[in-house]
Amino acid sequence: MSKIQLCLTLLLIALCPNIVIACDSLELLDGWVKKPLPGTKYTAAYFSIKNNSHGTQSINKFSSDQFKKVMMHSSSTNSEGITKMNPVSSLMLLPSQILEAKPGGIHLMLSVKNFELFNADQLISFSASCGKNSSWQFSLPMKSP
Amino acid sequence: MILAKTKILYIVYTSILIIAFLFGILISKTTTTGLNGPHMEGILWPNPPMIKPLQLNNQHGEKFTLENFKNTWSLVFFGFANCPDICPMSLQAMTKAAKALRAETSSDFALQTVFISVDPERDTLANLTKYASYFSKDLIAVTGTPDELKAAARSFNTLFMKIEGVGEDYTIEHSSGIFFIAPSGHMASVLTPPHNSLQIAERFQNIFSFYQGISDE
Numbered sequence: 001m002s003k004i005q006l007c008l009t010l011l012l013i014a015l016c017p018n019i020v021i022a023c024d025s026l027e028l029l030d031g032w033v034k035k036p037l038p039g040t041k042y043t044a045a046y047f048s049i050k051n052n053s054h055g056t057q058s059i060n061k062f063s064s065d066q067f068k069k070v071m072m073h074s075s076s077t078n079s080e081g082i083t084k085m086n087p088v089s090s091l092m093l094l095p096s097q098i099l100e101a102k103p104g105g106i107h108l109m110l111s112v113k114n115f116e117l118f119n120a121d122q123l124i125s126f127s128a129s130c131g132k133n134s135s136w137q138f139s140l141p142m143k144s145p
Numbered sequence: 146m147i148l149a150k151t152k153i154l155y156i157v158y159t160s161i162l163i164i165a166f167l168f169g170i171l172i173s174k175t176t177t178t179g180l181n182g183p184h185m186e187g188i189l190w191p192n193p194p195m196i197k198p199l200q201l202n203n204q205h206g207e208k209f210t211l212e213n214f215k216n217t218w219s220l221v222f223f224g225f226a227n228c229p230d231i232c233p234m235s236l237q238a239m240t241k242a243a244k245a246l247r248a249e250t251s252s253d254f255a256l257q258t259v260f261i262s263v264d265p266e267r268d269t270l271a272n273l274t275k276y277a278s279y280f281s282k283d284l285i286a287v288t289g290t291p292d293e294l295k296a297a298a299r300s301f302n303t304l305f306m307k308i309e310g311v312g313e314d315y316t317i318e319h320s321s322g323i324f325f326i327a328p329s330g331h332m333a334s335v336l337t338p339p340h341n342s343l344q345i346a347e348r349f350q351n352i353f354s355f356y357q358g359i360s361d362e
């Protein structure tokens with residue numbers, strides 16, 4: 001990219017602060033939050049989300065007031081049987097794609113604020129952000145594993 | 146004359162029967178024995194590795210060593226309590242399978258389930274007690290110093306590695322297989338995830354009858 005092209009791009013971005021990718025076309029099909037187990041500080045949430053739009057959507061961050069921290073992770077097991085958990089920076093959904101976060105794969109890793117606060121069947125509210133001004137709210141039931 | 150003919154027929158008939166019988170034995174032996182001795186899906190055979198000496202503590206603060214693997218079958222899983230994704234599923238499947246196996250009327254074996262925590266920093270004995278009893282009162286949770294745990298992992302031909310994160314948000318890469326240990330201390334099989342209780346119970350039953358067959362020979 002030439003210097004002129006770069007300057008023009010930066011100018012365009014500065015002039016149009018509202019260019020955001022909306023995540024209002026995401027649909028929650030299913031999901032649950034694992035009730036934190038005794039003696040632990042972390043738990044996990046799983047879901048299946050559909051992109052109902054004609055464009056690609058990407059989620060950069062999840063948050064929840066009921067947890068200290070929400071991290072996007074992916075677990076994988078190599079041929080030697082060693083399981084790793086890696087952070088994921090964003091989740092991309094192609095048009096009409098269903099993204100499944102399930103045990104042993106993509107999951108939300110939740111850092112527990114207060115263990116006593118939770119009981120089974122409680123609803124946990126999440127916010128997913130797809131850009132500067134675009135977020136999507138949804139909730140998942142808490143279940144015992 | 147007729148008598149001699151009948152005698153010959155009798156001899157031929159008996160010979161055919163004997164040959165067929167011996168041939169049958171030979172076929173059954175070659176199909177189950179093969180080149181390297183008996184073979185069965187998922188069973189480490191021949192030369193199953195022997196687990197090596199180890200020194201850990203259980204959730205009640207008692208020593209847990211190689212001796213604790215003797216005279217009982219064991220299902221062993223390495224992990225840590227703050228591994229919320231894979232570990233709870235495997236521990237649940239493992240304890241459920243053990244419960245079902247022990248409840249079988251024909252079961253004439255001892256079977257223990259062992260969870261080896263590779264996170265002594267966060268998995269204190271008090272935390273391990275709470276965590277293990279969630280799955281089963283029979284689940285033995287053990288841990289040790291980092292060096293003791295490294296030796297224990299080596300004993301099972303595996304390893305684990307702490308991956309630093311921000312503050313307490315570290316994670317540990319670890320083996321997520323279920324190890325089947327025979328009362329002789331031999332590692333009979335390793336089952337990779339994802340685990341479910343039926344598959345674990347089935348693998349155990351296969352191994353158990355296989356080892357019984359060997360000791361009967």
Ligand SMILES: [Cu+2]
Nearest residue numbers: 073085109230
């Ligand atoms: Cu995780």
